[in-house]
Amino acid sequence: MKRFFDILTEVLMHLSFVEALIVLVLFVTDRFNHAMGFMTADISKWLIFALCATVILLFICLMVRFYRKDH
Amino acid sequence: MQPKTKRIPWYLALLIDLVLCGIGLCLFAYFHHVRILWNIGMPDEPEIVVPVPRPPSFPSDTDTDVFLSTDLTDDTHVTDTNVTDTDASDSVSQTDTVSTDTVTDADTTTETEPPFVENLGQFGAKFPDRFAKTAADVISTADRYVSRDLDITYTKLVYTGEKIPVNYHVLDIYVRNLENFFTVASLTSRRYFTDMVAATGCVIAISGDYCGNTNAAYEVLRNGVEMRSSNYIIHDLCVLGYDGKLSVFTEDNYDRNKVMALNPYQIWNFGPILVENGKNKTNFSKNRDIAGLNPRVAIGEIEPGHYIFIVVEGQYPKGIKLSALAKIMKNMGCVTAYNLDGGASAHGYFNGTILRNGHPDDDTPRKLYDIVCIGEVAQ
Numbered sequence: 001m002k003r004f005f006d007i008l009t010e011v012l013m014h015l016s017f018v019e020a021l022i023v024l025v026l027f028v029t030d031r032f033n034h035a036m037g038f039m040t041a042d043i044s045k046w047l048i049f050a051l052c053a054t055v056i057l058l059f060i061c062l063m064v065r066f067y068r069k070d071h
Numbered sequence: 072m073q074p075k076t077k078r079i080p081w082y083l084a085l086l087i088d089l090v091l092c093g094i095g096l097c098l099f100a101y102f103h104h105v106r107i108l109w110n111i112g113m114p115d116e117p118e119i120v121v122p123v124p125r126p127p128s129f130p131s132d133t134d135t136d137v138f139l140s141t142d143l144t145d146d147t148h149v150t151d152t153n154v155t156d157t158d159a160s161d162s163v164s165q166t167d168t169v170s171t172d173t174v175t176d177a178d179t180t181t182e183t184e185p186p187f188v189e190n191l192g193q194f195g196a197k198f199p200d201r202f203a204k205t206a207a208d209v210i211s212t213a214d215r216y217v218s219r220d221l222d223i224t225y226t227k228l229v230y231t232g233e234k235i236p237v238n239y240h241v242l243d244i245y246v247r248n249l250e251n252f253f254t255v256a257s258l259t260s261r262r263y264f265t266d267m268v269a270a271t272g273c274v275i276a277i278s279g280d281y282c283g284n285t286n287a288a289y290e291v292l293r294n295g296v297e298m299r300s301s302n303y304i305i306h307d308l309c310v311l312g313y314d315g316k317l318s319v320f321t322e323d324n325y326d327r328n329k330v331m332a333l334n335p336y337q338i339w340n341f342g343p344i345l346v347e348n349g350k351n352k353t354n355f356s357k358n359r360d361i362a363g364l365n366p367r368v369a370i371g372e373i374e375p376g377h378y379i380f381i382v383v384e385g386q387y388p389k390g391i392k393l394s395a396l397a398k399i400m401k402n403m404g405c406v407t408a409y410n411l412d413g414g415a416s417a418h419g420y421f422n423g424t425i426l427r428n429g430h431p432d433d434d435t436p437r438k439l440y441d442i443v444c445i446g447e448v449a450q
Contacts (some may be wrong), residue, residue, distance in 0.1 A: 008243065008385075014084070014087075014088055016092075017088050018088050018091045018092045018095060019095070020093045021088070021089075021092040022092055022096055022099065024098060025092075026099070031360075033358060033360060034305075034358075034360050035306065035360070035361070036103075036280075036284065036343070037284065037289075037305065038103070040305055041103055043102050043103055044103075047099070059187060
C-alpha cells in the first residue's frame with residue numbers, strides 16, 4: 001500500500017506540473033490573442049478541471065504520507 | 072536495511088515533463104483549432120446560409136411589375152427565398168414562383184394598377200430617389216453602383232493621422248430590402264475570400280467575424296439562422312435586426328433574451344463597438360491586443376437601410392488604430408458602428424475590384440469562415 005501511494009504521489013506530482021505548465025502557456029497566449037479564446041474554450045475549462053483534480057489528489061497523497069511519517 | 076530506490080536524474084525527469092507538456096499543447100491545439108470536441112452549440116453543420124443572388128434585370132419601361140419587391144416588415148421575414156432559378160427575362164412572371172409561405176401581400180398586387188416602384192420594399196419609400204426606376208437609371212462603374220435595389224457610392228481615401236499614411240475604402244450603401252444585406256458563413260470550413268465572392272455574385276463583400284473561431288463564448292446567427300448559441304460572451308456583440316437597425320451589446324449588458332427579442336437577422340461576435348448612440352468610443356483598453364495599427368474592416372448604420380462599410384489597408388506598422396476608426400465612422404454619420412475581423416483577415420470587394428492592395432499576404436491570403444455581402448437577390 002505504501003509503495004502504491006509513493007508511486008501515485010510521484011505520478012500526480014509530475015502530472016500537476018505538466019498541466020500547470022500547459023495552463024500557464026495558454027494564459028500567456030491568451031493575453032496576446034484574446035479573440036482565440038484559449039482560456040475560455042471548453043477544452044481549456046476541462047484542462048483547468050483536470051489540474052484541480054490532480055492537485056487535490058496530490059494533496060491527499062501527501063497528507064497520507066506526512067500522517068504516516070508523524071505516527 | 073532497505074535497498075535504496077534507483078531514481079532517474081532530476082534533469083531527465085524535468086525533460087520528460089517538458090516533453091509531456093509539449094505533447095499536451097499539441098493535443099490542445101489539435102482539438103482547439105482543428106477538431107472541435109466539446110459543446111459549442113453547433114447544429115448539423117449548417118454550411119452556407121445565403122439567398123441566391125442574381126444580377127438585376129430591367130425589362131422595358133412598361134413592365135413595371137418587375138419591380139415588385141418583397142416587403143420585409145417585422146412580421147414577414149424572408150428566411151428562405153426559395154426562388155426558382157429562371158432566366159432573368161422571365162422576371163415579370165416570377166411573383167408566382169416565389170415561395171408563398173414567406174411572401175407578403177406584395178404578390179397579390181394586380182397588373183392593372185402598377186405600383187409606385189420607388190415606394191416598394193422595406194426601405195423603398197424611405198429613399199424614393201435612391202434606386203433605379205428604369206433600365207436607363209442603372210449605373211455600374213468603378214465608384215458607383217445603382218440598381219433597382221441598391222445605391223452604392225465607393226470612395227477611396229487616405230488616412231494621414233499616423234506616421235505612415237494608409238488607404239481606406241468607404242462604401243456608402245442604401246438597400247431597398249434587408250435581404251440585399253446578406254452573409255455567407257460556415258462554422259467548419261474556411262475558403263478564400265475571392266471564392267466566396269464569386270460564389271455569391273455580390274456587389275460588395277467584406278470579411279466577417281471569423282465565426283468558426285472555436286472560442287466557446289460565441290453567438291453566431293446568419294441570415295436569420297442561428298448557427299451557434301451562447302449564454303455569455305467575451306467580446307462585444309452586434310445585432311442587425313429585421314428592422315434594419317444595428318444594436319450592440321457588451322459582455323456586461325449581454326442578455327440572450329434581449330438579443331432574441333430584437334428579432335435578429337445577423338449577429339456578429341467580434342468587436343469592439345466603435346460608435347454607440349452616435350458617440351464614438353475612445354477607450355479600447357479591453358481590446359489592447361487589437362487596438363494598435365492594423366488593417367480594419369467595420370460596418371456602421373446611419374439609419375435603417377443606409378449603411379457604411381469601411382476597409383482599411385495595411386499591415387503593421389501600417390494601418391489605423393481602433394480609436395481612429397471609431398472617429399472616422401462617427402464622422403461618416405454612423406449612429407452605430409462595429410469592428411469586424413481585421414488584420415490578415417481584412418478583405419474588401421466592390422463591383423469587380425478587390426480592396427486590399429499591398430498586403431504582404433496578398434499572394435497567400437488567409438482563408439475565412441464568413442463574409443458580409445451586399446448584392447442583388449431574386450425577388
